[in-house]
Amino acid sequence: LKNICQFSDQLPKWKDKKSTLLIFDQYLLKIPRIMKWITQFPNRYAVKSGEGLKEIGQLPNHVENLLKYISVTQKVLVMGGGSVGDFGGFVASILKRGIAVEQMPTTWLAALDSSHGGKTAMNVGGYKNQVGTYHFPTKVWIVKSVLQSQPEQRLFEASGEFMKTALIGGEKLLKAMQNWNWQKGQIRWSDLKDFIDVKYQIVKKDPFEKKGIRHQLNLGHTMGHVWEAHCQVPHGLAVFHGLLFDLAWSVQKKMMSAERSVDLMDEMPWSYIWDRQFQNQLDQTLYGLSESKIKSYLLKDKKNKDGMIQFTFVMRPGKVVIREVHIDEILREYRRQQRALQELYETL
Amino acid sequence: LKNICQFSDQLPKWKDKKSTLLIFDQYLLKIPRIMKWITQFPNRYAVKSGEGLKEIGQLPNHVENLLKYISVTQKVLVMGGGSVGDFGGFVASILKRGIAVEQMPTTWLAALDSSHGGKTAMNVGGYKNQVGTYHFPTKVWIVKSVLQSQPEQRLFEASGEFMKTALIGGEKLLKAMQNWNWQKGQIRWSDLKDFIDVKYQIVKKDPFEKKGIRHQLNLGHTMGHVWEAHCQVPHGLAVFHGLLFDLAWSVQKKMMSAERSVDLMDEMPWSYIWDRQFQNQLDQTLYGLSESKIKSYLLKDKKNKDGMIQFTFVMRPGKVVIREVHIDEILREYRRQQRALQELYETL
Numbered sequence: 214l215k216n217i218c219q220f221s222d223q224l225p226k227w228k229d230k231k232s233t234l235l236i237f238d239q240y241l242l243k244i245p246r247i248m249k250w251i252t253q254f255p256n257r258y259a260v261k262s263g264e265g266l267k268e269i270g271q272l273p274n275h276v277e278n279l280l281k282y283i284s285v286t287q288k289v290l291v292m293g294g295g296s297v298g299d300f301g302g303f304v305a306s307i308l309k310r311g312i313a314v315e316q317m318p319t320t321w322l323a324a325l326d327s328s329h330g331g332k333t334a335m336n337v338g339g340y341k342n343q344v345g346t347y348h349f350p351t352k353v354w355i356v357k358s359v360l361q362s363q364p365e366q367r368l369f370e371a372s373g374e375f376m377k378t379a380l381i382g383g384e385k386l387l388k389a390m391q392n393w394n395w396q397k398g399q400i401r402w403s404d405l406k407d408f409i410d411v412k413y414q415i416v417k418k419d420p421f422e423k424k425g426i427r428h429q430l431n432l433g434h435t436m437g438h439v440w441e442a443h444c445q446v447p448h449g450l451a452v453f454h455g456l457l458f459d460l461a462w463s464v465q466k467k468m469m470s471a472e473r474s475v476d477l478m479d480e481m482p483w484s485y486i487w488d489r490q491f492q493n494q495l496d497q498t499l500y501g502l503s504e505s506k507i508k509s510y511l512l513k514d515k516k517n518k519d520g521m522i523q524f525t526f527v528m529r530p531g532k533v534v535i536r537e538v539h540i541d542e543i544l545r546e547y548r549r550q551q552r553a554l555q556e557l558y559e560t561l
Numbered sequence: 562l563k564n565i566c567q568f569s570d571q572l573p574k575w576k577d578k579k580s581t582l583l584i585f586d587q588y589l590l591k592i593p594r595i596m597k598w599i600t601q602f603p604n605r606y607a608v609k610s611g612e613g614l615k616e617i618g619q620l621p622n623h624v625e626n627l628l629k630y631i632s633v634t635q636k637v638l639v640m641g642g643g644s645v646g647d648f649g650g651f652v653a654s655i656l657k658r659g660i661a662v663e664q665m666p667t668t669w670l671a672a673l674d675s676s677h678g679g680k681t682a683m684n685v686g687g688y689k690n691q692v693g694t695y696h697f698p699t700k701v702w703i704v705k706s707v708l709q710s711q712p713e714q715r716l717f718e719a720s721g722e723f724m725k726t727a728l729i730g731g732e733k734l735l736k737a738m739q740n741w742n743w744q745k746g747q748i749r750w751s752d753l754k755d756f757i758d759v760k761y762q763i764v765k766k767d768p769f770e771k772k773g774i775r776h777q778l779n780l781g782h783t784m785g786h787v788w789e790a791h792c793q794v795p796h797g798l799a800v801f802h803g804l805l806f807d808l809a810w811s812v813q814k815k816m817m818s819a820e821r822s823v824d825l826m827d828e829m830p831w832s833y834i835w836d837r838q839f840q841n842q843l844d845q846t847l848y849g850l851s852e853s854k855i856k857s858y859l860l861k862d863k864k865n866k867d868g869m870i871q872f873t874f875v876m877r878p879g880k881v882v883i884r885e886v887h888i889d890e891i892l893r894e895y896r897r898q899q900r901a902l903q904e905l906y907e908t909l
Contacts, residue, residue: 269620269621269625273621273685276617277686280685280688284861307683309691310692310694332658338625343624343656343657344624344658346654346658346694347658347659512632513632517632
């Protein structure tokens with residue numbers, strides 16, 4: 214696995230237009246400059262982004278449509294955010310037993326995370342990522358002008374994954390995040406490479422998730438996924454609170470000192486992003502779930518074996534550890550944090 | 562890629578029944594001994610074999626059903642012929658991004674060919690194998706009592722693949738075939754290992770079909786697939802006539818002498834299998850296709866690039882060669898054989 218990222222300021226000149234099938238988020242047609250670039254591809258397929266695109270019930274229809282293009286093209290270029298990337302990567306991996314795929318992420322979240330990892334995914338009856346393949350892109354195009362044209366709330370939605378990457382990568386990345394323009398939804402461009410590199414280094418060592426190394430990237434995701442599924446919050450926000458959950462538990466388990474955790478909280482950019490009232494409501498939602506809902510979701514976790522889950526804790530920025538915990542332990546910690554939060558709100 | 566074949570006379574004792582999901586051809590329930598073995602698995606999923614099973618339109622429904630079992634099992638055992646193996650292998654390859662799969666072929670065709678190669682496949686709108694993955698089985702169970710219980714016409718349907726394997730493997734295998742009991746649909750058990758080994762040796766060298774080596778196994782399949790698609794003949798029979806096509810062309814191209822080809826024909830077991838009247842009708846069908854039908858099918862060939870196709874010729878048993886030919890050359894050869902056949906029938 215090589216670093217196959219191609220950074221550029223503008224949309225690249227494309228040589229083999231005829232032999233490329235472009236699968237793209239139809240929303241991009243609203244941006245004239247990008248629309249012009251897209252329409253130069255004679256073989257293109259517009260999709261509506263979102264989790265609905267990933268529903269397997271729609272797959273037969275998409276596959277039938279896409280096959281018409283595949284006989285005249287040699288590779289697929291996928292242009293969009295996470296859902297389009299997951300979908301495009303999956304269909305590329307199964308059409309004719311696998312066609313080369315290149316990714317051009319259009320959201321911060323996809324540019325940082327999902328476009329590189331080779332994990333493709335589809336949903337089944339509303340359950341996320343139950344079906345998928347490993348199909349590594351042969352190239353990932355990181356285009357400044359495309360990424361900067363996304364709505365500002367996209368950075369807010371990616372905040373969880375950036376924070377996760379910084380916690381895994383270390384202090385330098387945490388500090389970098391403080392200088393970004395969160396209100397305008399823009400990051401400092403030169404930082405992006407450092408963040409992506411953290412992900413690459415981990416994926417490279419364990420591309421097929423066989424060695425437990427790649428599991429580090431699951432930081433914030435165990436409870437994050439539960440909340441995403443049951444509380445209608447975007448992925449990045451769910452992961453952000455998943456990180457807070459993991460940090461609090463790491464302190465409780467004495468893997469991290471309470472002081473360090475408080476320092477970390479202070480360094481986080483979240484206070485710039487949303488207001489207290491919003492946070493109050495969100496906390497009520499996140500910590501108002503029934504235990505049976507949490508439990509049934511965790512039992513569906515791909516990594517669950519006999520109720521045991523590999524859980525990622527933080528010792529300090531740059532040092533995360535994986536411990537096997539029982540689902541009941543997660544529930545106990547959830548209750549503990551629920552009480553602590555209640556007490557906190559009562560003292561405010 | 563190791564030889565992961567496990568030969569046995571009887572159905573094996575199964576240790577991890579609870580953690581295995583058995584996907585099986587429902588037809589097997591009609592054989593009491595096999596039914597008894599199947600029903601010991603608490604997690605089992607019956608399917609109706611045939612190309613309909615492989616239609617992608619049914620996939621969402623199957624996936625939704627199968628997911629219920631997957632959370633409590635660790636691997637999939639697929640028991641059936643080619644279509645069940647293709648289907649079972651495909652779903653195992655995409656559920657939770659890939660679950661270990663073991664195959665237990667129940668037809669000669671699957672035991673010889675499809676169960677080992679790691680190629681999974683689904684059909685799209687009646688077009689065969691348009692979608693699929695590479696997902697190698699961790700074990701292939703070759704069980705004598707299971708294979709011997711299949712109806713005798715299954716050997717007839719596998720004859721093409723056996724003949725192909727013998728042409729690739731060499732004289733020894735061709736001779737072996739003459740001693741089988743074609744009427745009763747039984748082969749000499751000790752020969753099966755030799756035939757399977759020919760396939761393994763080739764797959765091992767080129768598992769993902771990147772080096773052109775595995776393409777040898779396509780002998781008889783270029784026209785075979787056309788006939789299978791347009792003439793409603795079973796795969797083995799279509800491939801058998803595809804081999805005759807390839808042999809005749811090899812002679813025409815002076816890669817093989819006419820004498821050797823006549824000797825080969827005489828050695829073939831086909832005269833035991835069907836009668837002249839049947840063959841006469843079949844020839845009319847196979848050589849009565851319109852050129853546009855053949856051309857449009859060949860253009861859909863996965864291996865087609867700008868109208869060029871890698872075609873497998875035979876120099877002698879044990880020695881096949883691959884040459885790039887244009888689709889128009891295949892059509893020309895089809896017309897030539899059409900005329901030759903017509904002349905032959907006129908002289909009879």
